[in-house]
Amino acid sequence: MAGRTVREEQVSATRELILTAAERLFAERGVLAVSNRQVSEAAGQGNNAAVGYHFGTKADLVRAIARKHQVRVESIRARLLAGARGSTDVRDWVDCLVRPVLEHLAELGSPTWFARFCAQVMTDPVLQQIMVEESMTSPSLQQIVEGLNRCLPELPADVRAERGEMARHLIVHMAADRERALADNTPTPRASWHDAATGLGDVVVAMWTAPVTPTGA
Amino acid sequence: MAGRTVREEQVSATRELILTAAERLFAERGVLAVSNRQVSEAAGQGNNAAVGYHFGTKADLVRAIARKHQVRVESIRARLLAGARGSTDVRDWVDCLVRPVLEHLAELGSPTWFARFCAQVMTDPVLQQIMVEESMTSPSLQQIVEGLNRCLPELPADVRAERGEMARHLIVHMAADRERALADNTPTPRASWHDAATGLGDVVVAMWTAPVTPTGA
DNA sequence: GATAAATTAAGTCAGGTGATTGACTTAGAG
DNA sequence: CTCTAAGTCAATCACCTGACTTAATTTATC
Numbered sequence: 001m002a003g004r005t006v007r008e009e010q011v012s013a014t015r016e017l018i019l020t021a022a023e024r025l026f027a028e029r030g031v032l033a034v035s036n037r038q039v040s041e042a043a044g045q046g047n048n049a050a051v052g053y054h055f056g057t058k059a060d061l062v063r064a065i066a067r068k069h070q071v072r073v074e075s076i077r078a079r080l081l082a083g084a085r086g087s088t089d090v091r092d093w094v095d096c097l098v099r100p101v102l103e104h105l106a107e108l109g110s111p112t113w114f115a116r117f118c119a120q121v122m123t124d125p126v127l128q129q130i131m132v133e134e135s136m137t138s139p140s141l142q143q144i145v146e147g148l149n150r151c152l153p154e155l156p157a158d159v160r161a162e163r164g165e166m167a168r169h170l171i172v173h174m175a176a177d178r179e180r181a182l183a184d185n186t187p188t189p190r191a192s193w194h195d196a197a198t199g200l201g202d203v204v205v206a207m208w209t210a211p212v213t214p215t216g217a
Numbered sequence: 218m219a220g221r222t223v224r225e226e227q228v229s230a231t232r233e234l235i236l237t238a239a240e241r242l243f244a245e246r247g248v249l250a251v252s253n254r255q256v257s258e259a260a261g262q263g264n265n266a267a268v269g270y271h272f273g274t275k276a277d278l279v280r281a282i283a284r285k286h287q288v289r290v291e292s293i294r295a296r297l298l299a300g301a302r303g304s305t306d307v308r309d310w311v312d313c314l315v316r317p318v319l320e321h322l323a324e325l326g327s328p329t330w331f332a333r334f335c336a337q338v339m340t341d342p343v344l345q346q347i348m349v350e351e352s353m354t355s356p357s358l359q360q361i362v363e364g365l366n367r368c369l370p371e372l373p374a375d376v377r378a379e380r381g382e383m384a385r386h387l388i389v390h391m392a393a394d395r396e397r398a399l400a401d402n403t404p405t406p407r408a409s410w411h412d413a414a415t416g417l418g419d420v421v422v423a424m425w426t427a428p429v430t431p432t433g434a
Numbered sequence: 435g436a437t438a439a440a441t442t443a444a445g446t447c448a449g450g451t452g453a454t455t456g457a458c459t460t461a462g463a464g
Numbered sequence: 465c466t467c468t469a470a471g472t473c474a475a476t477c478a479c480c481t482g483a484c485t486t487a488a489t490t491t492a493t494c
Binding site (some may be wrong): 028033120124126158161162165173180189199203205207209212215216 | 383397418
Binding site for chain 1 (some may be wrong): 470471472473474475
């Protein structure tokens with residue numbers, strides 16, 4: 001079982017080809033604007049049904065792309081999490097939240113398409129659920145939430161949930177913006193993914209620690 | 218010429234019917250997942266080409282929807298702007314930025330679809346440009362930017378641009394989240410649009426005033 | 435009232451879509 | 465070497481799409 005057979009190598013190469021082609025087309029033209037046929041062709045598969053064979057429906061393909069990246073993001077997050085264990089500094093936990101995704105994008109090299117893909121999927125009424133399922137299963141994310149809770153014990157639960165959503169939106173869409181700018185050769189506010197993560201971290205820390213104006217409840 | 222003729226009334230009623238139906242379908246099922254045919258039918262037009270007749274392509278329809286709301290948002294913004302003129306309190310300018318959209322959604326009554334529509338359009342690679350064109354032409358937005366600049370003169374231009382983007386994403390996507398929750402009868406962190414705007418304002422103020430960690434530039 | 439123009443209705447068209455099918459190719463077990 | 469099963473290819477299906485054409489309806493103006 002140790003050595004993959006030639007056959008298995010080829011199949012997994014084909015799958016990878018499809019995943020990469022789909023990710024690029026989805027990011028550039030829109031997930032729903034691209035047909036499975038176009039993906040198959042872009043992946044060099046003469047078969048117009050290659051996507052259907054290997055993945056099933058388009059939602060399944062989207063899930064496969066998300067999962068592929070999530071694995072790598074998760075491992076980066078686990079590494080950062082090890083360094084933050086026990087910390088009472090909000091910044092440490094925010095870094096665990098912010099850096100994994102951007103660091104992953106940096107590792108992918110240029111150009112990337114994953115951030116734009118994520119931004120689309122997360123705003124689509126039907127695909128959104130897929131993304132939530134794939135990302136919320138992460139146990140390390142739960143640890144980060146708990147770490148932040150310990151740093152900010154007096155923050156109301158509602159506000160905590162609200163600001164968690166905000167952080168998620170900020171990370172995903174700012175990464176997508178930067179990715180788009182890189183693809184278009186448009187100037188970016190930050191020179192590198194690492195610097196972008198720093199700028200994002202500054203803001204997310206401020207966000208979590210912001211005073212809460214009481215509302216007429 | 219003063220009184221609208223019966224004919225003009227009917228036409229504009231039909232256009233409004235189409236705009237409303239499109240907005241709802243787009244928000245619920247996705248802009249690209251809904252065909253012009255389905256919009257025409259949902260608007261009660263026997264003609265499957267009603268959208269084409271009144272608006273042209275789907276991009277034109279999207280633009281018309283955006284513009285319709287933008288007019289109202291703009292008037293609310295102008296009102297708030299009058300009260301903030303000359304202020305050196307970041308909060309005043311942030312309110313000018315945050316409240317108009319959410320207040321507009323509150324005025325629309327329940328249910329609304331505009332926020333989800335915006336979130337989708339702003340993340341789509343081809344429709345995004347339409348939204349930018351429609352919203353960035355607002356002169357009042359420029360005034361808010363200048364007001365914030367006067368409050369935060371030492372903030373680097375790059376960081377200013379970066380945080381402007383962040384505020385935009387936060388407003389649009391948090392509004393969409395809340396709208397979705399209301400539509401699904403899911404609990405929301407805030408009881409009203411006004412309270413949601415307060416929570417958003419707390420965060421956006423903290424964001425603009427957050428210290429900037431120097432990067433190795 | 436009659437007429438011309440604009441709106442709505444209804445039908446048609448070529449093209450693209452997902453899904454299914456069967457034939458062909460190839461790796462690996464007996 | 466042969467056989468089997470998985471992967472690939474190519475063709476086909478019914479369906480939906482946007483665009484177009486034609487007819488019916490309605491209204492403003494003469």
